[in-house]
Amino acid sequence: MKSIAAAAAGLLIFAAPAFAQWAKVPDPSLPRTRDGKPNLAAPAPKAQDGKPDLSGMWTQELDPNGMPPGITTVESITGFVPPRYFVDITAGMKPEDAAMTPWAADLFSQRRAGRGKNDPAAHCKPHGVPAISVAPLPYKIVQTPKLVLILYEGESVFRQIFLDSRRPVEDPQPRFLGYSTGKWDGDTLVVDTIGLTDKTWLDALGHPHSDALHLTERFRRSTVGNLEIEVTINDPKAYVKPLKYTLKASLVPDEDLLEYFCAENEKDVQHYQ
Amino acid sequence: MKTKLALRFAGIGLLLATIPLIAHHSFYAEFDADKPIKVTGAVTKVEWENPHAWFYVDVRDESGKVTNWGFELGSPNILLRAGWARSTLKIGDVVTVEASRAKNGANIANAKGVVLNRTGQKLFTGSSQGTTP
Numbered sequence: 001m002k003s004i005a006a007a008a009a010g011l012l013i014f015a016a017p018a019f020a021q022w023a024k025v026p027d028p029s030l031p032r033t034r035d036g037k038p039n040l041a042a043p044a045p046k047a048q049d050g051k052p053d054l055s056g057m058w059t060q061e062l063d064p065n066g067m068p069p070g071i072t073t074v075e076s077i078t079g080f081v082p083p084r085y086f087v088d089i090t091a092g093m094k095p096e097d098a099a100m101t102p103w104a105a106d107l108f109s110q111r112r113a114g115r116g117k118n119d120p121a122a123h124c125k126p127h128g129v130p131a132i133s134v135a136p137l138p139y140k141i142v143q144t145p146k147l148v149l150i151l152y153e154g155e156s157v158f159r160q161i162f163l164d165s166r167r168p169v170e171d172p173q174p175r176f177l178g179y180s181t182g183k184w185d186g187d188t189l190v191v192d193t194i195g196l197t198d199k200t201w202l203d204a205l206g207h208p209h210s211d212a213l214h215l216t217e218r219f220r221r222s223t224v225g226n227l228e229i230e231v232t233i234n235d236p237k238a239y240v241k242p243l244k245y246t247l248k249a250s251l252v253p254d255e256d257l258l259e260y261f262c263a264e265n266e267k268d269v270q271h272y273q
Numbered sequence: 274m275k276t277k278l279a280l281r282f283a284g285i286g287l288l289l290a291t292i293p294l295i296a297h298h299s300f301y302a303e304f305d306a307d308k309p310i311k312v313t314g315a316v317t318k319v320e321w322e323n324p325h326a327w328f329y330v331d332v333r334d335e336s337g338k339v340t341n342w343g344f345e346l347g348s349p350n351i352l353l354r355a356g357w358a359r360s361t362l363k364i365g366d367v368v369t370v371e372a373s374r375a376k377n378g379a380n381i382a383n384a385k386g387v388v389l390n391r392t393g394q395k396l397f398t399g400s401s402q403g404t405t406p
Contacts (some may be wrong), residue, residue, distance in 0.1 A: 258353070265320055265325070267345075271377055273376045
């Protein structure tokens with residue numbers, strides 16, 4: 001049965017249109033249905049140490065209602081749909097749950113007035129966490145017992161999450177992806193991150209955060225094809241209450257990361273007004 | 274095999290509704306959605322690089338004067354996943370482009386739609402228009 005499925009998968013790959021090198025290679029670890037397609041509804045796989053295995057290439061779900069009201073959208077034949085929370089992390093929150101401090105509200109309105117031109121991501125800097133998880137390029141999780149790596153296609157950056165019970169860094173040098181430690185809570189990997197530079201925006205609108213942000217992400221893979229990340233933004237300097245929202249990612253089976261370096265041929269900054 | 278290729282090109286229309294876009298920049302800081310342009314001309318150059326693929330078109334006006342326009346597409350990573358190849362646009366191909374002009378008056382624009390005149394095929398552009406507000 002296994003070899004028939006593998007052969008069927010091989011046939012499908014050879015029939016597919018030509019693609020970038022290595023971009024489509026069947027993953028032998030994925031359970032398949034009778035027609036050779038990945039069985040995305042199957043139960044989440046387990047790693048050798050018995051923990052759920054988060055490994056795979058993932059991409060954030062899209063949101064057909066992703067543009068906030070009042071923002072001009074051009075009638076476009078490209079049919080753009082943004083990833084959910086890419087534009088606005090407070091989408092769907094009650095206003096009182098998304099209340100900003102005066103410092104944050106002031107910074108936010110400056111950023112809005114600038115129409116995004118001062119977003120570091122608009123100047124080829126990495127998005128930072130958690131925004132990078134909803135940028136419209138995929139990421140690959142590589143799980144080992146004491147270290148989880150996340151390789152983000154956006155800016156080809158890597159993130160390390162240490163599961164070896166090390167103490168959090170003291171007085172961290174602020175950086176784009178921060179310093180992450182994690183531990184299992186049943187089937188959920190709870191990741192804590194500090195040391196995030198306040199340069200990065202939490203979303204395209206420009207929701208701010210301070211460098212005292214304590215970010216918690218709870219990763220749970222419910223099936224082969226679904227990964228949920230429950231995000232908590234704990235940053236009293238910027239938000240009156242902790243912000244909570246849940247990212248839903250889908251597996252991108254049988255594909256691999258491409259390279260992305262913004263500095264390769266950046267031509268827009270010179271035209272910003 | 275033939276069916277698969279036919280589906281691939283027909284499917285680009287379906288893909289329009291589902292493919293997300295990279296927005297390394299703010300569209301609205303650079304381009305003006307209220308300054309549309311529609312031109313037809315021959316491709317003179319293609320830059321298939323991140324963060325945005327670009328292609329250049331010689332556009333002839335009524336008096337015969339030729340202006341070279343630059344059009345911005347999405348990231349090649351996005352275009353590849355939407356069915357493009359590096360060779361989809363070739364030098365000499367005649368295209369009709371709908372785009373939003375640069376605010377600063379430069380001869381560049383953010384492409385909304387590209388039609389390959391030879392085949393009538395509508396190409397997904399991966400435009401960041403309508404993303405970062």
